[in-house]
Amino acid sequence: MNALAAAFERAAAEDRAVLVGYLPAGFPSVAGGIAALRAMVSAGVDVVEVGLPYSDPLIDGPTIQDAVDRALAGGVRIADVLRTVEAVAAEGVPALVMTYWNPLEQYGAERFAADLAAAGGAGSITPDLTPEEAGPWLEACRSHRLDPVFLVAPSSTDARIAQIAEVSRGFVYAASTMGVTGTRDQVSDRAPDLVARVRAVTKTPVGVGLGVSNGDQAARVAAYADAVIVGSAFVRRVLDSPDDLTPLTELTADLARGVRHRG
Numbered sequence: 001m002n003a004l005a006a007a008f009e010r011a012a013a014e015d016r017a018v019l020v021g022y023l024p025a026g027f028p029s030v031a032g033g034i035a036a037l038r039a040m041v042s043a044g045v046d047v048v049e050v051g052l053p054y055s056d057p058l059i060d061g062p063t064i065q066d067a068v069d070r071a072l073a074g075g076v077r078i079a080d081v082l083r084t085v086e087a088v089a090a091e092g093v094p095a096l097v098m099t100y101w102n103p104l105e106q107y108g109a110e111r112f113a114a115d116l117a118a119a120g121g122a123g124s125i126t127p128d129l130t131p132e133e134a135g136p137w138l139e140a141c142r143s144h145r146l147d148p149v150f151l152v153a154p155s156s157t158d159a160r161i162a163q164i165a166e167v168s169r170g171f172v173y174a175a176s177t178m179g180v181t182g183t184r185d186q187v188s189d190r191a192p193d194l195v196a197r198v199r200a201v202t203k204t205p206v207g208v209g210l211g212v213s214n215g216d217q218a219a220r221v222a223a224y225a226d227a228v229i230v231g232s233a234f235v236r237r238v239l240d241s242p243d244d245l246t247p248l249t250e251l252t253a254d255l256a257r258g259v260r261h262r263g
Contacts, residue, residue: 003094004122004147004170007046008205008226017222017259018171019044020207021252022098022231024051025084026076027067028242034087036238036248041091043249044256048088049125049231052081052099059127059175063232067239078107082119089120096122096149096170101129104137113140123147123170131167138167149173152198154190165202171227172198176210192224214251218258228259 011018021040027033037048051064053071060068081097088095097116104112104126116124123146129137131150141148147170152161154176165172176191191208198206208221209229218228233255237248 002122002145002147002170003089004047004096007094008171011046011226011259014260016262017218017225018046018205018207018227019218019252019256019259020047020049020209020227020229021045021234021255022049022051022229023234023238024053024064024068024071025081026053026071026074027235028070028238029074030076030080030083032238032242033071034084036234036245037084037088038091039245039249040234040252041088041093043252045252046093047122047227048093048095049098049229050081050084050088050095051231052078052097052103054100054103056102057100061232063235063239067235078103078112078115082115082121085116085121086119089122094122095120096125096147098125098127101126101133101137109136109140110143113137113144113146117144117146121146123149125149125151125173127151127173131163134167141169151175152194154194156194156197158197158201161197162201165198165204168202168204171205171207172202173229174198174206174208174225176208191221195225212255215254215256215258215261218255219261222259222262228255230255 053068085095150164150168151173195206205226207227208225213233221228241247
């Protein structure tokens with residue numbers, strides 16, 4: 001059993017959801033980002049998404065765009081992303097790379113998969129990669145025992161959901177809204193139906209992201225999803241307090257309590 005599957009199995013045995021936390025590599029610096037992710041893990045994050053900074057982030061809202069821009073301005077490179085993955089994996093939790101397809105394609109799918117596996121990475125999330133165009137990446141993931149995670153949205157047809165679920169490993173990422181990332185007052189009421197539609201065609205776990213920003217929201221999502229995915233709320237804490245990890249760990253602890261209450 002790989003690390004990602006083991007994380008979901010442990011959470012299921014505890015009758016709770018998995019908490020997935022995102023930060024882009026190189027933000028607020030490479031070392032600062034590693035320290036922040038380690039703090040998140042210590043405070044209760046089960047799976048880490050390490051963002052690969054990219055200049056054209058299609059689904060990212062202003063908060064994550066700001067962080068990514070700062071990372072790029074700081075000169076972050078793919079080597080720094082892999083270094084971050086290695087540091088997170090050493091903490092004993094699965095580390096996924098969240099990346100758009102263009103930088104991965106430019107680096108080389110086989111090369112990236114090999115380097116990600118060597119760093120201890122568990123897989124990747126590729127929000128703009130479609131199953132029809134994913135052949136080289138899927139083959140590279142199979143060769144290096146990585147989990148490729150794909151996204152479904154409320155607008156996805158049942159046929160499309162089945163197609164995406166067939167190629168996803170680890171979990172299926174259910175985007176709760178049609179908009180970009182960002183914290184919201186409430187998670188979309190379309191998310192439970194989307195999770196049900198995914199579960200109708202696969203036994204692969206389903207994680208819900210886009211909009212979760214506190215423990216109460218996490219508990220509501222955990223009531224129907226296998227994983228609660230949080231990004232912008234974590235990024236906002238680091239933007240507001242880049243030299244103080246206390247707000248970040250407090251948020252993580254709140255979210256970790258939420259996924260255990262399944263409200």
